[in-house]
Amino acid sequence: MSPHEPTLPDEWELVVGLEVHVELATRTKLFCGCANEFSTDPNTNVCPVCLGLPGSLPVMNGKAVDYAMKLGRALGCEVHGSVMARKNYFYPDMAKDYQTTQYDKPTSMDGELVLSDGAVVGIERAHIEEDAGKTTHIGGGGRINDAMFSLVDYNRAGVPLVEVVSRPDIRTIDHAKAYVNELRDILLAIEVSDAKMEEGSMRVDANVSVRPVGSEELRTRCELKNINSVRSMGRAIEYEAQRHVDLYNSGEAPRQETRHWDEDGGRSTPGRSKEDADDYRYFQEPDLVPLEPSAADVAAIDASLPVLPAARRARLADLSGVGPDVLSTVVERGQDGLALDAIEAGADADKVLTRLQNDVAVDDWSNLTPPLLAALIRMETSGELTATQAKQVLSDMVESGGDPATIASGRGFEAMESNELEGLVDQLIADNPDEWIRFTSGDDGEQKKMQGFFTGQIMKATNGQADGRAIAQLLAAKGS
Amino acid sequence: MSERITRDEVIHVARLARLDLSDAEIDEFAHQMSDILDHAADIEALDVGDIEPTSHPLPMVNVFRADERRPSLDRDEVLGVAPAEQDGQFRVPPILGEER
Ligand SMILES: [Zn+2]
Numbered sequence: 001m002s003p004h005e006p007t008l009p010d011e012w013e014l015v016v017g018l019e020v021h022v023e024l025a026t027r028t029k030l031f032c033g034c035a036n037e038f039s040t041d042p043n044t045n046v047c048p049v050c051l052g053l054p055g056s057l058p059v060m061n062g063k064a065v066d067y068a069m070k071l072g073r074a075l076g077c078e079v080h081g082s083v084m085a086r087k088n089y090f091y092p093d094m095a096k097d098y099q100t101t102q103y104d105k106p107t108s109m110d111g112e113l114v115l116s117d118g119a120v121v122g123i124e125r126a127h128i129e130e131d132a133g134k135t136t137h138i139g140g141g142g143r144i145n146d147a148m149f150s151l152v153d154y155n156r157a158g159v160p161l162v163e164v165v166s167r168p169d170i171r172t173i174d175h176a177k178a179y180v181n182e183l184r185d186i187l188l189a190i191e192v193s194d195a196k197m198e199e200g201s202m203r204v205d206a207n208v209s210v211r212p213v214g215s216e217e218l219r220t221r222c223e224l225k226n227i228n229s230v231r232s233m234g235r236a237i238e239y240e241a242q243r244h245v246d247l248y249n250s251g252e253a254p255r256q257e258t259r260h261w262d263e264d265g266g267r268s269t270p271g272r273s274k275e276d277a278d279d280y281r282y283f284q285e286p287d288l289v290p291l292e293p294s295a296a297d298v299a300a301i302d303a304s305l306p307v308l309p310a311a312r313r314a315r316l317a318d319l320s321g322v323g324p325d326v327l328s329t330v331v332e333r334g335q336d337g338l339a340l341d342a343i344e345a346g347a348d349a350d351k352v353l354t355r356l357q358n359d360v361a362v363d364d365w366s367n368l369t370p371p372l373l374a375a376l377i378r379m380e381t382s383g384e385l386t387a388t389q390a391k392q393v394l395s396d397m398v399e400s401g402g403d404p405a406t407i408a409s410g411r412g413f414e415a416m417e418s419n420e421l422e423g424l425v426d427q428l429i430a431d432n433p434d435e436w437i438r439f440t441s442g443d444d445g446e447q448k449k450m451q452g453f454f455t456g457q458i459m460k461a462t463n464g465q466a467d468g469r470a471i472a473q474l475l476a477a478k479g480s
Numbered sequence: 481m482s483e484r485i486t487r488d489e490v491i492h493v494a495r496l497a498r499l500d501l502s503d504a505e506i507d508e509f510a511h512q513m514s515d516i517l518d519h520a521a522d523i524e525a526l527d528v529g530d531i532e533p534t535s536h537p538l539p540m541v542n543v544f545r546a547d548e549r550r551p552s553l554d555r556d557e558v559l560g561v562a563p564a565e566q567d568g569q570f571r572v573p574p575i576l577g578e579e580r
Contacts, residue, residue: 026547033550042568043555051558062544083536090497092572137574151569279496284536292541 008210014241015209015218016176017168020183021161022193023131023201024067029158030130031058042153050158052096057287064160065291067192068128069301071162072108074190074308075123081292082107084285092152093132101129103282107291114310115178116328122167133157168207168218173234180204180230185309185332197229204233208240223258224268236261240268312336320349326357335360341370347377359394367401376404386467389413413465421466425474428457440479451475484514
């Protein structure tokens, strides 16, 4: 748990389930050949099918089904036969007055997601559905309930989605965040979505409730919508949980509803009252035939899956002693292959990983080959380069390529001979007798201050090339 | 004859559909909807224990199209048939104002 994890009063436990809508990165929409691409020019990617014009018929995009099954298998789900269903509702974001989705027979069920710290969150289902159009509410400050009228853009209507529904297994905000990050990493690894929360290609709704610690009951939950970032999700969950606790403490209870997260105001407000599932009058979509993947289809999908982030982190963890944060970052950036090869080439594993985490936070590190990285790390661990020098050389290597030895000598980073350094220290002591006395006979605070002074002077004299540890040792030896 | 659908249920469904029904219409639809359910009950009474449930009338599965673009419609043509438009978009009444 991070030190900033907000906590509920001790006697309450947070219970969260997440529903994540993932836009699949197909070229076309789910049921028609309109482009699946973000366009600022409204209603340009529309046709009779996605406008629900009479007489039009949907035809399933095979690629979308492949992607959905791939995601299902990556989440450890059973992937089996499924059927599409109509979810009927009256709202102008779907011109058909229903959304084509999956109901009682979803494509993927019963999986799990392993978080970076090893915690496991159950996946209830991951079903295929189409996205709705985008409505803009005009008047009354853009709030849905006060709108004078609404404008509708159907470019997004019919875009293929997979909705991933977790079980209510999440107990902390950190785990909620880790869940979203892990899901995003998996989506990127299996290349079915660009998974950009800020652009809406990954949208998170959070079902939040609280219960007394020790209880196993599931109390009334509220579904939070309009969450635009992982950070915003954390704030929204925290606010909502506290709201529930306050209600219970004052003898009231929350009611089951959808609530709208207001990021600027830092609060949630009631949205549409949650219609019962029955009110959607789900029924099987008569215009689409069932999806029946064979065992061979599923096996082919399994064979096409890359090594997933959790397994990649585990591989690095086996070789090193760094913390889960470092592993996550390196795997997230896709630098784990580079790290493994550099470690294989003999470089110190912890050093490789921490250098990558701290100093290679860039999109393009193609100049950095495993042998070159390994060579640099070896120069650092052997003392040929100080930490500061290694950092600078690495930065040059990432920027323009080249081997560390050449870059180091080009920058004048020759390893400083220890007698050379000692000479410098002696000279400084001679030049600054008062400071030296304060160093040798002052109290702890004074000694620290003077050590800082001498170290600073030596760094200045050597353009930062001296090794801080060596200086400290020399000062201590001479002062004793 | 006892009605399978109550007036309250008609009012509930009408609200979901944003329909404003008169008292007479509520009675009329309650009656009609009950008749439909009576018909369904007749079918339900049949013994179909040995018959596989039909998820689709056609004996087909896995009908897919390739993920290839096809031309979309011209926007002016699309919005030309809309009751109201503004800024290249469909303009519709605020639907949810009643649900606070
Ligand atoms: Zn279309």
